[in-house]
Amino acid sequence: MKIADRAECELVVVGGGPAGLAAATLAAELNIDTVILDEQEAPGGQIYRAVERRSSHGDRVAPLLGPDFRLGLDLVKAFRHSGATYAPASAVWQVTPDGVVGITQQGEASLLRSRHVILATGAMERPVPVSGWTLPGVMGAGAAQTLLKSSGIVPSEATVIAGCGPLPLLVAAQLLEAGAPLKAVLITTPRMLPVQALYQLPWALTQFNEIRKGLSWMRRLRAAGVAIYHGVSDVVAEGAAKLDLVSFTASGKSMSIPASVLLLHDGVVPNVQLSRSAGCRHVWDEAQLTWRPIVDEWGATSQERISIAGDGQRILGAKAAEPLGRLAALDAACRLGRISVKERDARAEEHRKLLKRLMRIRPFLDRAFPPSLVKPLPKGNTIVCRCEEISASFLRETIRxxxxxxxxxxxxxxxxxxxxxxxxxxxxxxxxxxxxxGKSVEQVGLYRPRIPVKPVTLGAWAALRNAVKDPAAQHTGEPSRREL
Structure with a gap:
């Protein structure tokens, strides 16, 4: 759909991942005029990227991605039949508190006015500024998985994966199955679980299938002869023009592995650029070293017309994102006057029960796999700002x-x-x-958000569609030098 042809709708959902698809599907079923804006070319988000294409008969990548990936197909099919308007390849560069959304699609910028907005922008892979992270050959493990899903591309040279959490093991198992020359997996958490995680284990065992997956990935890697190191620290990417060597410390010993590809992963964090630019209140999460929005049980924010669903609230995973999306849609329907509070609460009961069950494993995961690669802050010549090549030492001197x-x-x-x-x-x-x-991060704050959140060309902005023009505010005559 050409989104510039639409000027208004009742509900805008930003993001085509599990939370956005679930929210848009339910909203459309409640006869709400719903538009979903998706930066991708097809629905599925990061977790179910290209799921329709990969589900075709004979696709060679689909078997590598496992049964969890195929779960996304039913979600996408339900959305396709829901009646919600789908606008692919739509980059959202602004969301205002009163529901105006700025969009760029195929080089054309436009504004879409809505009565309510659900941000389902999901998570982004946490940047990991270790020494040498800007060298060619160093990238995120999640980014490598995206290449596999979208294009069937895997590394062809010696590869090392470093990080914490389930994703490095999953990506390692997938790349190994795809024939990538995987040399080692460097796990930054210790082999023995911390006490805080052990306390949460009884609840986590109710989701034992999820734990069993991690154990199976580990067994497959060991059986293939992939070296696995636990309690790794001080990961450094070394090389002149490109990555040549990965150095690290394990069991108190300094070690190194020749490699051309290093995949880093230290968890994912809520993607909060749009929610921050819209003025929603956020809080610093010290345990996860990230900012996250303040929301209620429905995903409602401090801005009356804006809700947040899925990992954009806090990291709970793809399966939990679906009930979160539906809860946000039910609350939006209530706010729009389509259903009563009583009906909203009654319909929400099944989604709350599912969410509660899916969340039982989360406290265990948070305590077992806290961010570790990013915990020691960069020093010396390590680049902090990749875009402008600002080093840690320069930044510290500037502060002093x-x-x-x-x-x-x-x-x-x-x-x-x-x-x-x-x-x-x-x-x-x-x-x-x-x-x-010597202050807290919350006291220091974060960059003041500016629009556009995503790049927009001057030409597109000059030809902005659906902009409101106030004749009384327009200047007549030639501008003076003072006015310029």
């Missing part, structure tokens, strides 16, 4: 010279002004300032 606010640093050093708009460096910069000043 008196610039103690993230926005001051952004203005005077361009740190955070690149194409990513601070997605890759913002949290690290705030943590470094906090460390240098």
């Amino acid at each position: 010279d008196g610039l103690t606010d993230p926005n001051q640093i952004k203005s005077l050093t361009r740190c955070g002004m690149g194409p990513c708009q601070g997605r890759m460096c913002g949290t690290t910069v705030g943590r470094i300032i906090a460390e240098e000043l």
Whole structure:
């Protein structure tokens, strides 16, 4: 659909992953005029990327992705039949508190006005600024999985995966099955679970199938002769023009592995750029070293017309994202006057029960796999801001010279002004300032969000569709030098 042809709707859902698809499907079934804006070319989000195409007979990649990936097909089919309007390849660069959404699709920028917005922007892979992370050959493990899903591409040279949590093991098993030359998996958490995680184990065992998957991935890697190291720290990517060597510490010993590809993963974090630019209140999560929005049980934010569903709230996983999306849709339907509070609460009961069951494993995962690669902050010549090539030492010197606010640093050093708009460096910069000043990250804050959140060409902005023009505000005659 060409989204610029639409000027208004009742509900906008931003994001075509599990939370967005579930929310849009239910909203459309409740006869709400729903538009879903998806930056991808087809529904599924990151977790179910290309699931329709990969489900075709004889697809060679589908068997590598496992049964969990195929679960997304039913979700996509239900959405396709729901009657919701789908706008693929639509980058959202603005969401205002009153429900106006700025979109770019095929180079054309437009505004879409809605009565309510559900942000289902999901999670992003946490940036891991270890020494050498900007070398060619170093990338995120999640990004490598995206290449596998979308294009069937896997590394062809010696590969090492480093990080924590279930995803590195899953990606390692998938790449191994696809024939990638996997040399080692460096697990940053110790072999023995911490006491805090053991306390949560009885509840986690109610989701034993999820734990069993991790154990099976480990067995497959060991059987294939892949070296697995636990309790790894001090991971460094070394090389001149490209990655040549991965150095690390394990069991108190310094070690290194020749490699051309290093895949890093230290968990995922809520994608909060749009929610922050819309003025929704956020809080610093010290345990997960990330910012997350403040929401109620329905995903409602501090902005009346904006809700958040799925991992954009906090990281709970793809399966939990579906009931979260449906809860947000039910609340939106109530706010729009389509259902009563009583009906909303009654319909929500089954989704709450499912969510409660799926969340039982989350406290265990959070305590068993806390962020570890990013816990020690970068120092020396390690790059903090990739876009503007700002090093940790330069940033620390700037702070010691008196610039103690993230926005001051952004203005005077361009740190955070690149194409990513601070997605890759913002949290690290705030943590470094906090460390240098002896303050909390919440006291320091984060870059002030600016629109456009995603790049928009001047030509597209000049030809902006559906913009409201106030004749009384238009200037007549030639502008003076003072006005310029």
